Amino acid sequence: MQRTMLAAGAALLALTALATAQTRPSYAPGPQNITLPADWQQRFVRYATVDKADRKIIRHMYVNPESFAAIRSGQPAPHGTLLIMADTRARLDPQGNPLLDTAGRFIPEPGWIAIGTQQKEAGWGEGYGPEQRNGEWEYAAFTGSGERRNIPLNSCFGCHLQARAGQDFNFTYWDYAQARR
Ligand code: HEC
Numbered sequence: 003m004q005r006t007m008l009a010a011g012a013a014l015l016a017l018t019a020l021a022t023a024q025t026r027p028s029y030a031p032g033p034q035n036i037t038l039p040a041d042w043q044q045r046f047v048r049y050a051t052v053d054k055a056d057r058k059i060i061r062h063m064y065v066n067p068e069s070f071a072a073i074r075s076g077q078p079a080p081h082g083t084l085l086i087m088a089d090t091r092a093r094l095d096p097q098g099n100p101l102l103d104t105a106g107r108f109i110p111e112p113g114w115i116a117i118g119t120q121q122k123e124a125g126w127g128e129g130y131g132p133e134q135r136n137g138e139w140e141y142a143a144f145t146g147s148g149e150r151r152n153i154p155l156n157s158c159f160g161c162h163l164q165a166r167a168g169q170d171f172n173f174t175y176w177d178y179a180q181a182r183r
Contacts, residue, residue, distance in 0.1 A: 031129040033142035033155055036121045037064075042086055050174040053108040054090070058100055059115070060108045062088045063174050073179040078170040082140070084121040085175055088114045091144075114146035118158070120172060134159045136171040 015151040029035070039045070046064035053060055069083040079085075092100040092108040100108045119142045126138040134156065141158040162171045169176040 014050075015074075029125055029128060031127070031140070033140060033150070035123070035126065035140045036084070036119050036142035038086070038117065038119065038142075038144055038148050039084075042066075042084075046084075046086060049178045051107070052174065053100070055100065058092045058094065058098075059089050060092055060110050062090065062110075064088065065175060068101075073175070075182065077179070078137075079122060079172070079175060079179075081122060081124045083175075085119065085172060087118045089116045091115055091120075116146055117144040117148065119144065120162070130159070134163065136163050136167075139171050170182050 042064065044066060047067050047070045048062055048064050049070065050063040051060060052063070064086040066084045067084065069080055072080045077156040090113065093111050095101050103109050118135075120139050121142075122138045122140075126136065126140055127135050130136075136159050139162075141155045141162075143153055143155065143158075145151055162173075166172060166176070
């Protein structure tokens with residue numbers, strides 16, 4: 003009886019292992035690894051907003067709540083972190099200059115005009131050369147309405163690597179964690 007149960011258990015384990023191996027696709031580098039979650043606007047936490055005077059846009063930075071709960075100052079973001087940078091136009095006065103709210107910040111026009119993302123998962127980044135690899139981060143670009151943009155992403159890797167290799171390859175999320183505590 004006990005042996006039968008053991009055998010059944012072993013068979014079940016083997017089956018589970020097989021199923022897991024089959025459902026987890028093998029990693030290949032590239033932006034296809036990142037999916038924009040359908041519910042990110044409801045679920046994600048906005049942790050920073052950056053006014054860009056030169057481009058007259060506002061960048062709204064969001065992160066998944068699981069990562070937001072786990073970040074620590076001076077430490078890399080946890081696996082599973084998805085950073086979403088969603089841009090809006092700034093509202094302009096008749097002369098074309100950005101209008102300011104009472105806090106001196108730009109005022110967003112409704113509607114995203116572009117979305118950039120970076121995501122980190124265990125084992126990602128394999129296959130990129132040292133001149134490009136950003137640890138375990140991948141990048142992907144989307145239109146404002148969330149459609150994938152098939153544009154070259156070398157510059158994303160290059161700039162984030164050059165400026166932020168010592169800060170987990172990102173700008174605002176690292177800085178946010180530093181400032182939070
Ligand atoms: C020339 C440098 C440069 C390039 C190229 C670049 N970024 Fe960034 N990125 C920044 C800076 C600086 C910030 C901080 C916000 C700001 O000041 O605009 C940022 C912020 C971000 C953020 C928000 C999280 C963070 O790191 O603060 C994401 C997501 C992002 N970039 C994705 C991308 C993607 C995707 C591309 C390529 C399509 C890209 N970036 C190309 C410099 C760059």
